[in-house]
Amino acid sequence: MILLDIMKKLYIMPLIILLNFSLHAQVSGVGIETSNPQQKLHIASPTGTIRVDGLNSTNNVYNGGEADQTYPVYVDFNGDLTLKTSAYQNSDGGDAFSTGAINGTVSIIPIVQTDDGYETVEINSYTFTVSRNTILEVKYSISIEVFQDNLFTIIKDPYARNITNFFTIDTPTLLPTTRRYAPSSKCYFNRNDAATNPAALPDAATGFIYNSGTSYLMLTPGTHTLRFYGTVCSGTNNRATFVRFAGGPDSIFLRLY
Known part of the structure; x- marks a missing residue:
């Protein structure tokens, strides 16, 4: 009888020790230089770091390899660490806005009510x-x-034109917003006065000018539409103006956090 009790204790004690160790591991996690880990993996050393060979410059094409540079680490949908940037929309060197999609042109017609020669056009939109x-x-x-007209005649009058780009966001819980995000403007001006010297060649440079902007928006659950616009103001004299948006190489980058 005494021998049987001793054998029972010998079986029960390892079981209790194993159970305590298992419970401690499940609750506390794994500690490095600590006996009381506060997370599943806890590095307690004040100089402790983590090295992942799969993210180094030898093994990862997204690591630039410069000894004095650092690179941001992201988490993908599986929870895997990665250096690759993933965006909802990224032109990445391509042309973001197709001129064919917006016909490439916006003819400026004076608005009688305001008498300021102001026009707005939607260039493109993204829904997600x-x-x-x-x-x-x-x-x-x-x-x-x-330009002065749809024949792409260079403007020769001495009046300035203001061109602005911006975007708006439609939310599922509010009416379409009129708030303009990331507005950016350029002023076009040609000193050559056609009234006093109509035979003179225009002295304005031809080619593309750019409006660029960046913004961060808080979004709630639901469907949203991002709309890009261009506006042109030709002044109170309503001077003839013809603007082509997105005729050159354009870029767009959208990322959800």
């Missing part, structure tokens, strides 16, 4: 759905060309 509260990062660069 999010399932949680998130932050949307937006970066854009849109090309602009300014």
Whole structure:
């Protein structure tokens, strides 16, 4: 009988020790230089770091390899660490806004009510759905060309034109917003006065000018539409103006956090 009790204790004691160790591991996690880990993995050393060979310059094409440089680490949908940047929309060197999609041109017609020669056109839009509260990062660069008419005649009068680009966001819980995000403007001006010297060649340079902007927006769950616009003001004299948006290489970058 005594021998049986001793054998029972010998079986029970390792079981209790194993159970305590298992419970401690499940609750506390793994500690490095600590006996009381506060997370599943806890490095307690004040100089402790983590090295992942799969992210170094030898094994990862997204690591630039410079000895004195650092690179941001992201987490993908599987929870894997990665150096690769993933965006909702990224032109990445390509042309973001197709001129064919917007016909490439905006003819400026004076608005009688305001008498300021002001016009607005929607250039492009992006619609997407999010399932949680998130932050949307937006970066854009849109090309602009300014002419006197749709024959691409260079402006020779001495009046300035203001060209602005911006975007708006429609939310699922509010009416379409009129707030303008990341507005950017350029002023076109040609000193050559056609009234006093009509035979003179225009002294304005031809080519693309750009408006660029960046903004961050808080989004709630639901479907959102991002709309890009261009506006032109030809002044109170309503001077003839013809603007082509997105005729050159344009860029767009949208990322959800």
